[in-house]
Amino acid sequence: MVKIIQITLLLPSAIFYSDICTLHPDKSLMQKGFLLVFILFFGAIAFAQQVELSPASKISVLTCGPGEILYTAFGHSAIRVQDPAQKIDVVYNYGVFDASGTQFYYEFSQGRMDYLLARNYFTDFLYEYKTEGRWVKEQELHIDLAERNALFLFLENNARPENRVYKYDYLLNNCATKIWDVQKEVFGDKLIYNEQYIDTTYTFRELMRHNLQTNSWGQFGIDLALGSAIDRKATPLEHMFLPKYVSKQLKSTKLNGQLLCPNETELISAVEQDSESNFFLTPLFWFVFVLIITILITYKDFKNNKRSRWFDFILFFVIGLHGLLIFYLWFLTDHIWTVNNFNILWLFPLNSFAAFFLLKKTPPNWLLKYLTFLLFLIVIMLVLWIFKLQSFSVLIIPLLLVLITRYLFLYNRFSFKQ
Numbered sequence: 001m002v003k004i005i006q007i008t009l010l011l012p013s014a015i016f017y018s019d020i021c022t023l024h025p026d027k028s029l030m031q032k033g034f035l036l037v038f039i040l041f042f043g044a045i046a047f048a049q050q051v052e053l054s055p056a057s058k059i060s061v062l063t064c065g066p067g068e069i070l071y072t073a074f075g076h077s078a079i080r081v082q083d084p085a086q087k088i089d090v091v092y093n094y095g096v097f098d099a100s101g102t103q104f105y106y107e108f109s110q111g112r113m114d115y116l117l118a119r120n121y122f123t124d125f126l127y128e129y130k131t132e133g134r135w136v137k138e139q140e141l142h143i144d145l146a147e148r149n150a151l152f153l154f155l156e157n158n159a160r161p162e163n164r165v166y167k168y169d170y171l172l173n174n175c176a177t178k179i180w181d182v183q184k185e186v187f188g189d190k191l192i193y194n195e196q197y198i199d200t201t202y203t204f205r206e207l208m209r210h211n212l213q214t215n216s217w218g219q220f221g222i223d224l225a226l227g228s229a230i231d232r233k234a235t236p237l238e239h240m241f242l243p244k245y246v247s248k249q250l251k252s253t254k255l256n257g258q259l260l261c262p263n264e265t266e267l268i269s270a271v272e273q274d275s276e277s278n279f280f281l282t283p284l285f286w287f288v289f290v291l292i293i294t295i296l297i298t299y300k301d302f303k304n305n306k307r308s309r310w311f312d313f314i315l316f317f318v319i320g321l322h323g324l325l326i327f328y329l330w331f332l333t334d335h336i337w338t339v340n341n342f343n344i345l346w347l348f349p350l351n352s353f354a355a356f357f358l359l360k361k362t363p364p365n366w367l368l369k370y371l372t373f374l375l376f377l378i379v380i381m382l383v384l385w386i387f388k389l390q391s392f393s394v395l396i397i398p399l400l401l402v403l404i405t406r407y408l409f410l411y412n413r414f415s416f417k418q
Contacts, residue, residue, distance in 0.1 A: 079175040092155045227338055
């Protein structure tokens, strides 16, 4: 809709550019390029100046339900602008990223994700959620025409190529937090935020856990990768990194002394999803399976007075690799939520190097002290868990038992040999 209006307004400029190129074929490609940029720039300004919303216009906030893929598990928020008189019905979506290039994955791993504001047709936006079986609710903003035009102009300007990219943060600067930021930017102190819109506050980790199954790889991965920084209580405003809290907040926020969004309309109802999952594909099954294998191998080694060197190598090497990943996220990236991650105490990085010494028939003497140190680290980690300095996934309990079982066996065996 808006794109059609833009094309209509820029069409005379394009024709003018074409005429100049035809009448002056001797102009260089660079000169023509500068001319085109000049024409499009002023054409865009003309668009911003000429298109204004009519009294029949509406602006609303869309809240969308969670999806099955991990990055959709927390829902979504967007802003809808509709004006029948101008034939406008578009959605401003701050949750778009471009993963087409290899640079994106490097930047993502470094914690430097670029997201952008995209403008979509409302029908296309709604169709996507309908096909995914996700509910969509709409809350109309009770604002006057001048305020609607101010918000529309801000969104239009923000959607320009030079303005639409922003530095993404999954807890502080995402598609949901942008809803409040935009309103505050446009309406200023007239917008009165009510901190009492929720009765109970949670930590960031608790808020994420509310949206994921405990026995899932997604939840386990989040608990493993994110450090103690997310174990602090989020403020009521910070709760709005989740779309459902944006929706709750809108119902109690006031503008010019009036409630901003007293009502809510359901555009798409949620479709019942088959919640049954295959237990044999869950982390708990595989971690218990590894524990059983460890107990059986350790018992056999103890009974036969031998040591399965290949098993020790695999165990230590895999544990060490995961520790190196945590070290990388903590110390070598710009992520602010992966620091102070005490999972590194049981996923100790140096295990990946110690693994090669365990391949030897007669390992070095220092390994005995090293095993004592590893057991001590696990004790420290349990103390941190008990005193809630960091909340760990309960799914690591079988893995801790794996490590303790094997560490004690190796300590006993190396002590006996000395």
